[in-house]
Amino acid sequence: MASALRFVLFVVSCLLVVGSPWAIAAQDGDLQTKDYNDAECGERLALKEGLVKGGYPTLPGEWPWHVALYQRGITSEGFIYACGGSIVHRYLIVTAAHCVTYAASRRKIPTEDLQLKMGRFNLSNEVEEHGEEHRVIESIVHAGFVPTTFENDIAILRVELPIIFNHFIQPVCLWKRDDGFVLPSVYERLGTVVGWGLTDENRSGTVLNEARMPVVDSLTCLASDRTFFGRLLYAKAYCAGFKNGTGVCNGDSGGGMFFQFQNRWYLKGLVSFSNTIDASGVCNLKQYIGFTDASQYIDWLYENTPNSGIDDPILGHPNIRLINQGNCGHNKHVYEYAEERKPILGQYGWMVTLRHPFQDPEYVPCNGVLINRNYILTTNCVDLQDEISVTIGDYDTSKTKDCVKEEWEEYQTCISTVQTVSVGQLFRKDDLVLARLTIPAVIGRREHISAICLPVTPQQRERLYNRYIMTGWKESGTDAKTLQRAVLTTIDQNNCRVELENPQLDDRTICARNPNNRSRSPMCNDYMPGSIIQAIEKKSNRYLLYGLQTSISYCSRPEQYIAISKYMQWILDNIRG
Ligand SMILES: *[C@@H]1O[C@H](CO)[C@@H](O)[C@H](O)[C@H]1NC(C)=O
Numbered sequence: 398m399a400s401a402l403r404f405v406l407f408v409v410s411c412l413l414v415v416g417s418p419w420a421i422a423a424q425d426g427d428l429q430t431k432d433y434n435d436a437e438c439g440e441r442l443a444l445k446e447g448l449v450k451g452g453y454p455t456l457p458g459e460w461p462w463h464v465a466l467y468q469r470g471i472t473s474e475g476f477i478y479a480c481g482g483s484i485v486h487r488y489l490i491v492t493a494a495h496c497v498t499y500a501a502s503r504r505k506i507p508t509e510d511l512q513l514k515m516g517r518f519n520l521s522n523e524v525e526e527h528g529e530e531h532r533v534i535e536s537i538v539h540a541g542f543v544p545t546t547f548e549n550d551i552a553i554l555r556v557e558l559p560i561i562f563n564h565f566i567q568p569v570c571l572w573k574r575d576d577g578f579v580l581p582s583v584y585e586r587l588g589t590v591v592g593w594g595l596t597d598e599n600r601s602g603t604v605l606n607e608a609r610m611p612v613v614d615s616l617t618c619l620a621s622d623r624t625f626f627g628r629l630l631y632a633k634a635y636c637a638g639f640k641n642g643t644g645v646c647n648g649d650s651g652g653g654m655f656f657q658f659q660n661r662w663y664l665k666g667l668v669s670f671s672n673t674i675d676a677s678g679v680c681n682l683k684q685y686i687g688f689t690d691a692s693q694y695i696d697w698l699y700e701n702t703p704n705s706g707i708d709d710p711i712l713g714h715p716n717i718r719l720i721n722q723g724n725c726g727h728n729k730h731v732y733e734y735a736e737e738r739k740p741i742l743g744q745y746g747w748m749v750t751l752r753h754p755f756q757d758p759e760y761v762p763c764n765g766v767l768i769n770r771n772y773i774l775t776t777n778c779v780d781l782q783d784e785i786s787v788t789i790g791d792y793d794t795s796k797t798k799d800c801v802k803e804e805w806e807e808y809q810t811c812i813s814t815v816q817t818v819s820v821g822q823l824f825r826k827d828d829l830v831l832a833r834l835t836i837p838a839v840i841g842r843r844e845h846i847s848a849i850c851l852p853v854t855p856q857q858r859e860r861l862y863n864r865y866i867m868t869g870w871k872e873s874g875t876d877a878k879t880l881q882r883a884v885l886t887t888i889d890q891n892n893c894r895v896e897l898e899n900p901q902l903d904d905r906t907i908c909a910r911n912p913n914n915r916s917r918s919p920m921c922n923d924y925m926p927g928s929i930i931q932a933i934e935k936k937s938n939r940y941l942l943y944g945l946q947t948s949i950s951y952c953s954r955p956e957q958y959i960a961i962s963k964y965m966q967w968i969l970d971n972i973r974g
């Protein structure tokens with residue numbers, strides 16, 4: 398007798414679909430709805446060329462929304478690969494309900510026994526460059542999920558920390574458009590299914606594979622195996638496949654079936670059930686595959702999008718999605734690599750200079766830092782009454798082309814394009830200045846221009862490092878024209894109060910000094926205001942911004958930095974998209 402297999406197949410079909418009346422207007426101020434963003438989903442950034450295959454390996458970055466779901470404690474003590482899933486939102490992944498419940502039951506697998514791996518390509522390679530792991534903190538299984546018939550086989554997983562999107566991690570579009578474009582029927586069209594289970598042999602693949610297969614109408618599907626599909630096929634499921642050996646198989650469940658329209662990829666279905674060859678539990682690729690029609694669950698997704706529980710004022714802030722985007726704070730070296738040995742050119746792409754238009758372009762009166770494509774942070778070092786220009790992506794302010802040659806490299810690396818933008822709106826709190834650029838920074842389009850990450854989680858905000866990496870341009874000296882770096886030692890708050898004879902000093906200030914050159918020396922002094930201190934978070938290997946220098950550095954006493962983590966709420970309150 399045919400038996401439905403736990404880890405079986407995918408996605409959706411479009412049997413009944415004419416047009417798509419599911420578009421729901423995003424509600425203002427609703428974090429969750431806004432994050433299902435029609436304008437920023439379903440794009441492949443790593444590869445602009447579409448590749449058409451069937452049952453063949455994909456390339457890294459080709460399916461940036463596809464995630465691997467691991468389970469623990471079912472068949473093994475450790476985490477093992479179980480299913481696929483699709484990123485649809487900064488906090489949410491859609492998968493099949495049977496991927497997050499115990500076999501033949503509605504009982505949920507505890508969230509601590511689930512794990513998500515994103516940005517992955519070769520699951521056997523534990524050190525993949527773009528891989529990120531996320532903990533699941535909530536799983537929402539459809540209330541109508543029937544494990545015996547796979548009815549409503551859909552679930553939402555919510556991760557603990559916002560997913561940082563980059564070229565290898567992106568959300569897919571839900572089957573909806575807010576602009577009036579009607580997504581066409583996909584009946585008889587070829588949809589693409591991807592998965593690590595998807596191989597021609599009866600075993601899991603290690604690299605992500607894809608297969609294209611047509612959506613078939615439900616009558617054809619029923620007629621193909623009345624005993625099997627008659628029991629399983631209901632209005633919100635569909636069949637797809639060639640019945641010739643190309644298909645999805647064990648381990649592909651929960652993954653998506655995708656269609657591309659106007660250069661964006663949309664999630665149509667979820668691999669749900671398939672017939673097995675016999676009691677072996679091996680999938681039968683000579684049969685159609687059953688998909689949950691995810692396009693019919695848009696309302697359910699909206700209604701079940703968690704809207705509480707992000708109690709943290711920063712992580713739950715509606716503007717959190719505007720910062721820490723993409724490749725923010727990217728460290729071009731492995732975490733362990735000594736800071737002092739890294740080339741400065743190109744490493745700190747978030748450093749900017751500010752000046753008045755009438756000032757000598759080689760003179761840097763003020764430093765600042767890029768936090769996203771629209772905003773920089775700086776301090777009270779420019780006359781805020783005047784027009785101010787910001788130069789992004791510079792290194793040597795006296796040259797138009799900057800080059801460095803590493804000892805281990807044959808050729809030198811050069812950068813020659815800076816972006817100069819004027820500042821629009823300015824916001825000020827204490828000594829901190831937030832400035833909106835009149836034209837967005839070209840982040841993501843030039844390798845040496847990027848934004849830094851900000852400390853957002855409670856752990857990141859509260860953490861004090863013993864050492865910080867300071868970067869900035871100096872006022873004078875032979876090295877004043879090129880971006881400098883130093884590693885500073887943190888000074889304990891009490892000692893700093895004493896040394897500076899300032900009892901008012903509180904945790905809105907971080908004190909630090911350059912340990913190598915306490916006396917006034919060219920290595921140490923004269924960093925201009927707005928120089929920053931940053932630290933690399935080990936887990937993500939990204940630079941996080943911790944402080945902004947308020948005045949020029951003297952080296953004879955502790956330097957004071959505005960503690961950015963104390964201003965996160967203010968920054969989020971004042972930025973907009
Ligand atoms: C996947 O990674 C493993 C372990 O690093 C490696 O042995 C294997 O060759 C990789 N496969 C592909 C197709 O790159």
Ligand SMILES: *[C@@H]1O[C@H](CO)[C@@H](O)[C@H](O)[C@H]1NC(C)=O
Pocket residue numbers: 597598599674677679
């Ligand atoms: C896969 O398993 C089925 C059923 O056990 C078997 O008939 C088939 O030959 C296997 N295919 C391969 C490539 O091993």
Ligand SMILES: *[C@@H]1O[C@H](CO)[C@@H](O)[C@H](O)[C@H]1NC(C)=O
Pocket residue numbers: 451639641642643
């Ligand atoms: C199944 O049919 C499709 C379409 O004709 C073809 O592209 C694919 O290679 C076939 N698969 C096998 C295993 O024959």
Ligand SMILES: CC(=O)N[C@H]1CO[C@H](CO)[C@@H](O)[C@@H]1O
Pocket residue numbers: 913914918919920
């Ligand atoms: C330990 C260290 O880096 N000391 C430096 C302090 O500054 C002088 C003057 O530039 C350097 O010569 C030292 O190497």
